[in-house]
Amino acid sequence: MHAVTGHYTKVARNINMERLRNNYLFPEISVLELEHIKKYPNAKVISLGIGDTTEPIPDIVTLSMADYARALSTREGYKGYGAEQGNKALRKAIAETFYGDLEVKDTEVFVSDGSQCDISRLQLLLGSNVSVAVQDPIFPAYMDSSVIIGQSGDYQDETLKYRNVEYMTCGPKNHFFPNLSTTSRTDIIFFCSPNNPTGHAASREQLEQLVAFARENGSIIVYDSAYSAYITDESPRSIYEIPGAREVAIEISSFSKFAGFTGVRLGWTVVPEELLYSNKVPIINDFNRIVCTCFNGASSIAQAGGLTCLSSEGFQAMLAVVDYYKANAKILVDTFASLDLKVYGGVNAPYVWVHFPGSRSWDVFAEILEKTHIITVPGSGFGPGGEGYIRVTAFGHRETILEASTRLRSLFR
């Protein structure tokens, strides 16, 4: 809503912001949730929409954060600015815990306040002149940040796609892995595995193809491994498990879904030293410059918590919560399967991807919400490749998941 009267500046609105089609997906879901609650004040609304963790963080971690906070009131314990790249011990712990056999150095790990921020900082790094490819469907931040930084052209209503972006369709027909032989070359390839929203974890063979593709094309993969802790089978947990990936890939990840840190805010990006621009400048140098100029480090308290998460006791505690959510996912997968719905994901990721062929995903979303008071996310919010699907998250208290399961069974029977 514009102000009715008053001064207009002479500053033109950023054309890239004008290009964005909708509001960011998840606040939109929140608005709908709120409206629904207002409409049905006595309904017991269940949120399986936004992928927000629900279970308390294990004591060992929060106690360490509380201790760290209290120590900031003491002369010996007070610390001011930390290194923008992150606390050294934490960088080391991340390298050892997640990349132990993969030769990732602590100096290649950049601690952050989470993937959403990292994605945007990477976009700032890469600039507006690079071409990008995204999976379709995909977590919207890659697409939206790409538009914001000016890498895309206008949105086309006919195709529901932005110009100048390569959309790599991922669906049941291609085992949720793009057909690279029909994918055009782009500078950057965003790839999320295990995938949000489809839940698919790319196999070793698939990732070898991806790395080879990137290598042939001189492209950079930005690999989002935020859900790697949810992998049940032998699927790779890091792109660096693939030989040659160090020269073609950046990896981002997060404590959000691994440690319940969605509010605490902690993540990291790996930029290997071997990753070079066409003019041989190491990307790590420029990324470091971005981090030093556009950021001032993740909260020291969050970092203290992160370090505890990676202690052996902390790590076991984290995995126990991850297992809890994985058990939730299984309940949901079983529920939908028992209703003869085609269900994907839920095995290597906390998302269940349910197919409603021939239906519009916003219609299914609305029907589920209206009739069972369950919030989900319509697949088309993740790109045109998500049309006809609904994403259901496995984050929730067990009794809530069971209740949701009961309601869904009665709706779709």
Added chain:
Amino acid sequence: MSAIHHPRHLSTSISSSTSAFLGQNNFNTRTQSVPLPVRNNGSCKCVATPSAEKTAYTTKVSRNANMAKLQAGYLFPEVARRKAAHILKYPDAEVISLGIGDTTEPIPEVITSAMAKRSNALSTVEGYSGYGAEQGEKVCLILFYKNSCQNPLLYRHVDSSSRSVQPLRAAIATAFYGHLGIEEDDIFVSDGAKSDISRLQVLFGSGVTMAVQDPSYPAYVDSSVIMGQTKQFQKDIEKYANIEYMSCTPENGFFPDLSKVSRTDIIFFCSPNNPTGSAASREQLTRLVQFAKDNGSIIVYDSAYALYISDDNPRSIFEIPGAKEVAIETSSFSKYAGFTGVRLGWTVVPKQLLYSDGFPVAKDFNRIVCTCFNGASNIAQSGALACVSPDGLKAIHEVIGFYKENADIIMDTFNSLGFNVYGGKNAPYVWVHFPGRSSWDVFSEILEKTHVVTTPGSGFGPGGEGFVRVSAFCHRSNVLEACRRFKQLYK
């Protein structure tokens, strides 16, 4: 049969932009062993290969031209690097840091206990919270649970457009903008000013022109270069083409002569100023607001040091009538509450601030915040809430007072030595003039001879040449010792 190893020495293109990074990470060359496939014919054909530097794999992605424009590493890591080198050289010296403006005094307990409490609550069912609103905490968690007993299964909080209680945003609005007509939903909580500045640049895009004070906090210029708003650095004048540098000197009372300033879309203005310590007067800011209004510009007003003001100077740009239509204000708890590591700040984007087509700037900023950010740490937000409680405000004023006393001591010292000294009264920085001298030389001289780290003025822009910034963040004993050493050196 063993694989043939060809060590590859890759020399990085080591420019000064990497100096800070190299200093921190100590890699100057990288070797890469690439095992070649084993030959199956039973003999090893060893072919003398030239040094393989030229055949190292590179991607085909062009480096962002904007990054190439940057002249050197960000200023403060460079200062840190020199400090580290100095410590290595003089391992027994007691190096005193008055360089990077890093707070040193413990955070008052009323604040850290709130953060400890929030941390502990995250381990409980009732107290656990996941994603917060990206703009800052809205719903008071405990209150929400108590009041929603008819909805025991509802455990998701609702979003930005809700009109429910917004404790931190409302508390900041009340504490700092009480009578200025700034409302809670004009406030966007963040992880600090540096991140906010970059998000504002992403908001504005590459097509805008900007003006900065000269000298100024380097993040404004550097983020502008990164965003693509500037042209090349001009070595002869030490300025980036396409940025309007507004000279702030003793001669003009550290306020630019606006009659000589060209119109730009955006004007970055920091008051109290980092590095000069000067606080703009009401009269000056009125002229600045008028200038912005006449030119249809947007002021980005950095008020991170407002609570250091001793006299009557405005603490917020919004004290000036009409400012809501021309200004954004950014601030931080870093220098108020010692939150330099904890990370909490905020940006005010008034509803009345409109683009040329009438579109509200706040709407786009909200979109940026929702897409490029995911909220400040909830624990830090609890700390900030405690900061603006009555006890918290009292406590942080005491810490600020302590640093201000440090500034007094530093000012007195340099004054007594006959230097022209600026700042220090309304800011935790003292700006000392060394006419005719290179500021990096003075920095090095002071470091070498007194083991005190300062910040060379030219790091803040060509207008800083000939000055050194001395920060007042320090333990009292160190400030006194540093001043004793200054007196020795410059007596």
